Every structure is written in structure tokens, then in C-alpha cells.
Amino acid sequence: MKEDIRISVIIPVYHVEDYIEKCIQSVCGQTYKNLEIILVDDHSKDRSGDICDDYAKRDSRIKVIHQPANGGPALARNTGMAQAIGEYYLFIDGDDRIDETLCERAIGALRGNGKDADTVHWGYCCVDEEGKMLTEEDPVLYPKEKILQPEIFDQFINAFTVSLDDLQNWLSGSESYYEAIHKKKQMATVWRYLFSAKVIRENHISFPQQVDRGEDIVFLLYYLQKSRGIVNLPGKYYYYLQRSDSLMKKGSTVQKQINLIEAMEETVRFTPKEKQEELRRKWQGQRILVVMNTARRQAADNPFWKGYREFCKSAGHPVNKAAVKKLSLRGITIKYKVAIGMIKYHLYFLFYFCIYGMKKFHIDMAPME
Numbered sequence: 001m002k003e004d005i006r007i008s009v010i011i012p013v014y015h016v017e018d019y020i021e022k023c024i025q026s027v028c029g030q031t032y033k034n035l036e037i038i039l040v041d042d043h044s045k046d047r048s049g050d051i052c053d054d055y056a057k058r059d060s061r062i063k064v065i066h067q068p069a070n071g072g073p074a075l076a077r078n079t080g081m082a083q084a085i086g087e088y089y090l091f092i093d094g095d096d097r098i099d100e101t102l103c104e105r106a107i108g109a110l111r112g113n114g115k116d117a118d119t120v121h122w123g124y125c126c127v128d129e130e131g132k133m134l135t136e137e138d139p140v141l142y143p144k145e146k147i148l149q150p151e152i153f154d155q156f157i158n159a160f161t162v163s164l165d166d167l168q169n170w171l172s173g174s175e176s177y178y179e180a181i182h183k184k185k186q187m188a189t190v191w192r193y194l195f196s197a198k199v200i201r202e203n204h205i206s207f208p209q210q211v212d213r214g215e216d217i218v219f220l221l222y223y224l225q226k227s228r229g230i231v232n233l234p235g236k237y238y239y240y241l242q243r244s245d246s247l248m249k250k251g252s253t254v255q256k257q258i259n260l261i262e263a264m265e266e267t268v269r270f271t272p273k274e275k276q277e278e279l280r281r282k283w284q285g286q287r288i289l290v291v292m293n294t295a296r297r298q299a300a301d302n303p304f305w306k307g308y309r310e311f312c313k314s315a316g317h318p319v320n321k322a323a324v325k326k327l328s329l330r331g332i333t334i335k336y337k338v339a340i341g342m343i344k345y346h347l348y349f350l351f352y353f354c355i356y357g358m359k360k361f362h363i364d365m366a367p368m369e
Contacts (some may be wrong), residue, residue, distance in 0.1 A: 003034040005110075007103055008086030008197065011094055012076035013052055014042040019095035019241065024055050024062075026239075027092065032103035036086050037062045040076040043069050048094070074207035074215040077190075081200065089195040092238075096191065099237040106194045109231040117146060117229035118196040124189075124238035134242060148229040153275060156224050157282045161217075164327055167285035171336040188217040191238055199226050210259040218260075221267045254294055254310040261287060261319055284323040291315050291324065291343060295352055299359040308352045315348050 009027050013020055027037055039056070041049035041064060049066055056062040065079055077091060090106075092098060106120040126134040147155055170176070199205070205222045207215045224230075264283050271279050294314040298307030314320060324344050329337050342351035 001032070001104060001108065003032060003107075005088065005107055006034045006036055006086040007032070007088045007090055007107070007194070008036045008038060008080075008084035009090045009092060009103075010038045010040065010077055010080035010084060011092045012040050012042055012073045012080070013044060013048050013094040014070065014073075014076070015044050015046050015048060016094040017044075017047040017051060020048050020051050021055075022097055023092060023094055024052075026097040026100065028055070028059050028061075029100050030098075030103045031101050032107060035061050035103065036084060038080040038083055039064045040080045041066045042071060042073070042076045043067045072209065074209045078206045078209065081197075081206070084197065087197055089197055089200065091190045091193075091195075093191060093240075095241045095243060097239040097241075099239070102237040105233055105235075105237065109233050110194075113146060113229070113231050115228070116148060117227075117231045118199060119224075119227045119230045120194040120233055121192055121230050122233040122238065123236040124192060124240050125236045126242050127239045128242060131239075144232065146229060146231050149227070152224050152227060152230060153271075156221065157275075157279055161279070161282035162285035162289060163282045164284045164288075164323075167288055167327065168331070171333065171340065172331040173333050188220060190216045190219060191240075193220075193230075195223060196227065199223060202226075208259075208263045210263070214260040214263070218263045218267055222270060225271065254298070254313050258314065258317055261290060261317060265319065284326060287320050287323040288327060288340075288343075291320050292339075295355045296359070299352070299356040304356055307356065308349065311352050312348050315343055315351075 011023065011027070016023070024037070024039070027035065037059070039052040039062060041052055043066070049064070052062075052064045056064045063083065065083065067076065067079065073093075081089065088106075088110075090103070102122065106122070109120050110117060128134055200223065203222070203226045205219065205226070207219050209215075264286070268276050268280050268283070291314050295311050298310050301307070302310065315324075324340070327340060327344070329341055329344070332340065339351065339354070342348075342354075
């Protein structure tokens with residue numbers, strides 16, 4: 001294959017000394033060689049940065065950036081993009097790996113579709129620390145081999161966003177949490193795409209740095225509205241490592257969750273006017289999940305009164321209150337009817353008291369992370 005197109009592979013690196021070598025090796029060993037590999041060491045305290053420097057001495061395609069302070073994956077990716085010179089961007093997490101043929105197949109898919117598409121999407125699988133596959137089924141995000149504008153936006157909001165209907169289906173028991181909600185979260189990840197650098201640069205698209213969860217979905221919503229088309233690459237080419245100590249398992253501050261809500265609102269304003277109300281509705285289920293998850297995290301991480309005050313900030317946010325108000329209690333199973341009813345009618349103390357007690361006695365309502 002002709003290798004005249006350069007891919008910038010951007011990898012945020014933070015406390016992954018046990019995993020980063022396999023990640024780098026999976027990139028350096030690609031069958032497609034025209035790569036720029038940017039490792040952004042996000043002020044790691046372990047040996048991650050030293051390992052990156054060592055690999056840079058071995059492979060001239062590798063560039064290492066050492067951040068002066070820990071800023072999170074959004075800032076690390078933005079820093080990488082600012083330094084990148086490739087025509088396409090590929091984002092990888094520092095503890096994950098990719099199939100050795102991914103870049104070659106992605107460029108081949110682009111070439112096979114002429115000027116129709118500028119983005120490639122692929123499947124993934126979860127693996128454990130021994131490399132054993134944990135998931136056999138990969139959710140299909142885009143049902144067609146190729147999808148063009150304006151259909152991309154409709155597919156996106158249906159596939160990524162948790163609507164009131166999705167939430168209602170889970171709370172009523174008609175769908176499992178995985179089917180109604182978790183599957184959508186796994187789709188809203190930037191490591192499932194090859195992005196056009198031209199689209200990103202011309203539209204000044206970046207990751208929102210004020211949030212610590214949800215930055216991928218905000219980035220994707222901006223980007224996919226500007227993409228000409230997406231090519232689906234059949235198969236699983238990304239190996240997502242499920243770690244017990246992953247960053248995603250750790251608590252999030254209420255302020256950053258509120259920042260995420262405001263970032264969601266910003267994406268609505270960015271959307272064409274005829275689609276704004278539809279997207280706003282689609283975000284409502286996600287906002288209610290933010291409130292419920294805030295209670296769980298605060299109960300697990302903080303003393304009662306501190307956690308309660310933080311929970312009230314989330315539950316009392318005007319956008320969240322409006323979303324909860326619109327959720328119907330009809331058809332919901334009794335335990336969720338009681339729980340949502342307490343939030344809906346502003347019985348915050350009673351709700352949080354119950355959640356706090358359940359956490360202390362190791363009783364869980366649902367796998368909502």
C-alpha cells in the first residue's frame with residue numbers, strides 16, 4: 001500500500017508503567033509505517049515518562065511531551081493535537097493496545113471511499129491484564145458500511161445519548177442497564193475513530209478541559225457534525241484494558257459534573273437550530289444519571305454532611321431539576337419509583353440518607369458506573 005498519508009497517534013500517558021510498553025509496541029509494530037507517535041506524559045510520578053523517553057531513543061517516529069503538571073486526558077490530547085502534523089489523528093489510551101493492522105486497514109477504507117468519507121470507525125473488545133478477551137459482542141454504532149451527512153448526526157444522537165426513554169426502559173425493567181445505558185457509554189469513545197486533522201483544525205475542535213468525564217462525547221458531537229462521512233471497519237481492532245484501579249473508577253468532583261452538564265448545553269447551542277430541541281431531549285436521561293451517580297459517589301467517598309451538600313449542588317442544578325421533572329414515574333419498578341420520586345419532589349435529604357445507608361451496608365441499587 002502507498003504510505004503517503006501520515007497518521008498522528010496521540011497517547012496520553014499517566015501512571016501506566018505496567019502497561020505503556022505493550023501500548024507503544026502495538027503502535028510501533030503497525031504494518032502501516034507512516035506514523036507520528038506522540039506520547040504525552042501527564043506528569044506521571046511512576047516510571048511511565050522514563051519508559052516513553054527510552055522508546056523515543058529507539059524509534060525516530062516517537063515524540064515525547066512531558067507536561068509540567070497533571071492536567072487530565074483532555075488537556076493531554078489537546079497538547080498532542082497542537083504538536084501533531086499528520087493528516088489524520090488516532091487517539092489511544094496508555095493502557096490499551098491496537099491490532100497491528102488497524103492503521104493500514106483504516107487508510108485502506110478511506111482510499112476505497114474516495115472523497116465521500118473523512119473518518120473511520122471500528123469495533124473493540126475488552127481484555128483483562130492477561131490479555132484474555134472479556135467481551136465477545138461489540139455494539140454496532142453505525143449499521144451501514146458507510147454513512148454520510150446529514151444522517152451522521154441522527155445516528156450519533158441515537159447511539160450515544162441517554163434519553164428519557166432509555167432511562168425509563170431501564171427503570172421499568174423492560175431493558176437491562178447494559179442494553180439501555182452502558183452500551184451507549186462504550187460507543188462514545190474517541191479511540192474507536194480515525195479523525196480528519198483538517199476537520200479538527202478548520203473548526204477549532206478540542207476536548208473540553210473543565211470536565212473529567214464525558215469529554216469524549218462532547219468532542220465527538222462537535223466533530224461528527226462537520227465530518228463528510230464515516231466508513232465502518234468491520235472487526236475488533238482496539239483492545240480496551242479493564243483495570244480495577246482505572247481512572248474511570250475514581251470519584252469525580254461535583255463541580256466537574258456540573259461542568260459536564262454545561263458542556264452538554266454548549267453542544268446544543270453548537271447544533272443546527274432545527275436539531276437543538278431533539279438533542280436537548282436526548283441529553284435529559286444523561287442528566288438524571290449524573291444526579292443519581294453523584295449521590296452514590298459522594299456516599300462512598302465523603303462523610304455524610306459533606307457528601308449531602310455536594311449532592312444538593314448536582315440535584316439542585318436548574319438543568320438537572322428540569323430533566324427529573326419530565327421523567328414519568330408510570331411503569332417504573334417500585335424501588336426506582338420511590339428513589340426518583342424523592343428527587344423529583346425535592347426530598348433530597350431523605351434520598352441521600354437512603355443512598356448513604358445502602359452504601360454503608362453494601363447494598364447497591366444498580367451498576368450505574
